[in-house]
Every structure is written in C-alpha cells, then in structure tokens.
Amino acid sequence: xxxxxxxxxxxxxxxxxxxxxxxxxxxxxxxxxxxxxxxxxxxxxxxxxxxxxxxxxxxxxxxxxxxxxxxxxxxxxxxxxxxxxxxxxxxxxxxxxxxxxxxxxxxxxxxxxxxxxxxxxxxxxxxxxxxxxxxxxxxxxxxxxxxxxxxxxxxxxxxxxxxxxxxxxxxxxxxxxxxxxxxxxxxxxxxxxxxxxxxxxxxxxxxxxxxxxxxxxxxxxxxxxxxxxxxxxxxxxxxxxxxxxxxxxxxxxxxxxxxxxxxx
Numbered sequence: 001x002x003x004x005x006x007x008x009x010x011x012x013x014x015x016x017x018x019x020x021x022x023x024x025x026x027x028x029x030x031x032x033x034x035x036x037x038x039x040x041x042x043x044x045x046x047x048x049x050x051x052x053x054x055x056x057x058x059x060x061x062x063x064x065x066x067x068x069x070x071x072x073x074x075x076x077x078x079x080x081x082x083x084x085x086x087x088x089x090x091x092x093x094x095x096x097x098x099x100x101x102x103x104x105x106x107x108x109x110x111x112x113x114x115x116x117x118x119x120x121x122x123x124x125x126x127x128x129x130x131x132x133x134x135x136x137x138x139x140x141x142x143x144x145x146x147x148x149x150x151x152x153x154x155x156x157x158x159x160x161x162x163x164x165x166x167x168x169x170x171x172x173x174x175x176x177x178x179x180x181x182x183x184x185x186x187x188x189x190x191x192x193x194x195x196x197x198x199x200x201x202x203x204x205x206x207x208x209x210x211x212x213x214x215x216x217x218x219x220x221x222x223x224x225x226x227x228x229x230x231x232x233x234x235x236x237x238x239x240x241x242x243x244x245x246x247x248x249x250x251x252x253x254x255x256x257x258x259x260x261x262x263x264x
Contacts, residue, residue: 017042017043017044018041018042018043018044018102018104018110019040019041019042019110020039020040020041020100020101020102020110021039021040021041022037022038022039022040022100022117023038023039023040024037024117025117025118026117026118026120027117027118027119027120027151028120028122028146028148028149028150028151029090029119029120029121029122029150029151030090030121030122030123030124030146030150030189030195031090031091031092031121031122031123031195032089032090032091032123032195033089033090033195034086034087034088034089034090035086035087035090035119036084036085036086036087037084037085037086037087037098037117037119038082038083038084038085039082039083039100040081040082040083041081041082041083041102041110042081043102043104047104047105049102049103049104050103050104050105051102051103052078052083052100052101052102052103053066053067053100053101053102053103054066054067054076054083054085054098054099054100055067055098055099055100055101056096056097056098057096057097057098057099057116058096059097064099067085067098072088072089073087073088073089074086074087074088075088083100083102085098085100090121091121092121092123094119094121095119095120095121096118096119097116097117097118097119098116098117098119099116099117100117120147120148122146122147122148122150123146123147123195123197124144124145124146124187124188124189124195124196124197125144125145125146125197125198125200126142126143126144126145126185126186126187126197126198126199126200127142127143127145127200128140128141128142128185128200128202129141129143132200132201132202132203133202133203133205134177134202134203134204134205135204135205135206135207136176136177136178136179136204136205136206136207137176137177137207138176138177139173139174139175139176139177140173140174140177140181140202141171141172141173141174142158142171142172142173142174142185142187142200142202143170143171143172144156144158144170144171144172144187144189144197150189153191154170154189154190154191155168155189155190155191156168156169156170156187156188156189156190157187157188157190158172158185158186158187159185159186159187159188159196160183160184160185161183161184162184162186168190172185172187177202177204178204179204179206181202181204182202182203182204183201183202184199184200184201184202185199185200185201185202186198186199186200
C-alpha cells in the first residue's frame, strides 16, 4: 500500500503563472513500507516545463543529489499537472530532505516557497514500563513505539511468544502481572504491511519471601553433645591388684601362726 500525506506548501510567480505546490512538509514513515511524495505544478500553456526533477539535500556537506529511478526502490510517475516520487521498502538511509523543481527557460528553476520535504524513517520497538523485570502483582505497560509519530493512523497487533493476542492497540496494559505473562513480546503495524518489531522479554519474579534451606547431606554430618551427666568411675591397674593380693596373704599367714602357738 502506498501512503500519501497532505501538507500544503506553495510558491507562486504572478508574472509567468508558474506554480509548484507540495503536499508534504514532514513525514514519519515505517521502515520497510512504501511511500508516495508528490507535488503539483502549473505553467503557461505555451511553455511546458523542460524537466521535472527531485533532489535529496545533504545538509552536512551542503550538497544536493539528483534522484534517479532504481528498480524496486525509487520510481517517478506523472499524473495531470502532478509529479510523484515513490519509495519501495523504505530504509533508514532514505531519511533526509527532498525538494521538487521544474525547469523553465534557460535553466531557470521553479520550486515551492518552502521546498524541503523532511522524511524520517523509523522502526517499531517494544518498550516496557516500569522495567523489563518486575514482581508479581505489579502493573506493567508495554508500548509499540516509534522514534517519531507516524503520519497516518496505525492499527497495531500484539504477539506473545509469536502467538497473536486479542488486542489491537498501541499500548498493552497488564494491571497485575503474573508468571503466566512472562515471555517474549513483539508488535506489528498491520496498516503498514505487518512489519514486526524485534522481541522484548518480560521477566516476572515471585513476590513470596525466600526461605532458608539446608542440604540433607550437611545435616547428616552434624552431631550434637548429649546433656546427660556422666557417673564418675574408678579405674585400677593390674599392678595395684597384685599388691593387694600380697598383703592379704601375709595377714592370713600371721593369723594361722598365732593360732598354732596358742594351742601349744
């Protein structure tokens, strides 16, 4: 679809009845789409224009480049007293200022009073507010954005993980986001040929507080002392028991000797 935009600017020469009228001043167009820029002109019946040319102005080096037709890119065509410049598959390099001139006599040129038609080529971008990483329950707004307001009305469609959503609006608002809303979002402008934006990922984190956990292997290796009281024990060595046995033997011998002497 070729889009035409209307903004009236004109120049008029009373002495010769030469006029040039362009219908655009500033155009914001979508990358990849087609565009038609046109100007109307008038001239004396006996003095048709010798040539009709479009120029692209390069302000950085103060030069002008005459546009030439390129297959599947730039074409010119005429309708009654109107000259058209048509772009196919616009790219960012097509952005700039354009002017249309008609040649009168002796290399005299006629152009509109305000000659430049400013063209800005933009693409679609998904913007997420407040951020691309949010917490469950937050309000999230996704916007199908361009660097400049598109000249004509647009009809947007949203996709989540490449699946279409039942919404055709520039803004996608989620009042209370959940984990199911997380994923890759993209948008298209259906009126400009279904040109899709790059995907933008929405990350949704849980709002529940985190709990501390310990690995089971660590718990198995932990030992705790028992609070029970220990009973004191007395230990003895083999040497001590031998000494006690020796003393007992001597005592027994003395008792037996005393009894024997008493009997006699």
